[in-house]
Ligand SMILES: Nc1ncnc2c1ncn2[C@@H]1O[C@H](COP(=O)(O)OP(=O)(O)O)[C@@H](O)[C@H]1O
């Protein structure tokens with residue numbers, strides 16, 4: 696993946712088994728978000744090929760849920776939580792809700808324990824509450840693949856545990872595949888079944904125990920990137 700003469704990703708090749716929980720780790724600027732944007736079909740690789748659920752990226756939006764990295768500006772939407780969830784059903788801002796869509800959105804909020812937030816203004820939610828609403832938005836169409844870009848950012852530790860158990864539950868009920876960017880190697884170790892270590896190129900992929908070894912991480916994080924996860928945090 697090149698942007699002008701800058702190469703953001705090079706030689707990244709892996710295949711993810713269906714139903715896997717993949718953690719994508721790597722320092723800031725490693726190209727993690729770019730990889731997810733490639734899977735969504737938002738950017739097209741300069742060379743190479745990508746298959747998502749057996750097809751071209753961007754061709755099955757109904758089968759893919761996306762939880763974007765939450766930035767402060769997301770909160771300035773003059774919307775209530777239910778409306779934000781509905782944009783996951785319609786892929787556009789709701790003008791008129793078709794029959795059943797409102798119930799579908801409420802059910803999604805309920806399944807992430809956020810039914811009580813339905814009529815609250817998005818701007819007044821805490822980080823953890825907002826993340827739940829985004830998760831409801833991502834699962835409202837029961838997708839087969841969910842892509843999450845640093846979903847734990849802005850959530851307290853307790854909320855983070857809730858988030859991972861919600862994801863686990865969705866995965867075991869639906870058989871969906873999850874791809875999650877995280878800065879926390881322990882989270883990758885304990886929750887993921889497949890880990891990809893990235894820093895512009897691929898530094899490892901496969902089983903967490905194999906991939907999250909000290910050598911592999913040191914090479915990936917010592918490679919010009921800027922990690923805000925200290926190496927000393929790795930428990931081996
Ligand atoms: N649309 C774009 N145009 C130019 N450069 C980009 C674009 N998107 C990402 N980049 C660059 O690609 C690199 C990787 O970015 P990103 O995927 O956001 O990294 P990460 O999510 O791992 O922090 C960064 O140097 C970023 O500036």
Ligand SMILES: [Mg+2]
Nearest residue numbers: 727728729764
């Ligand atoms: Mg990113």
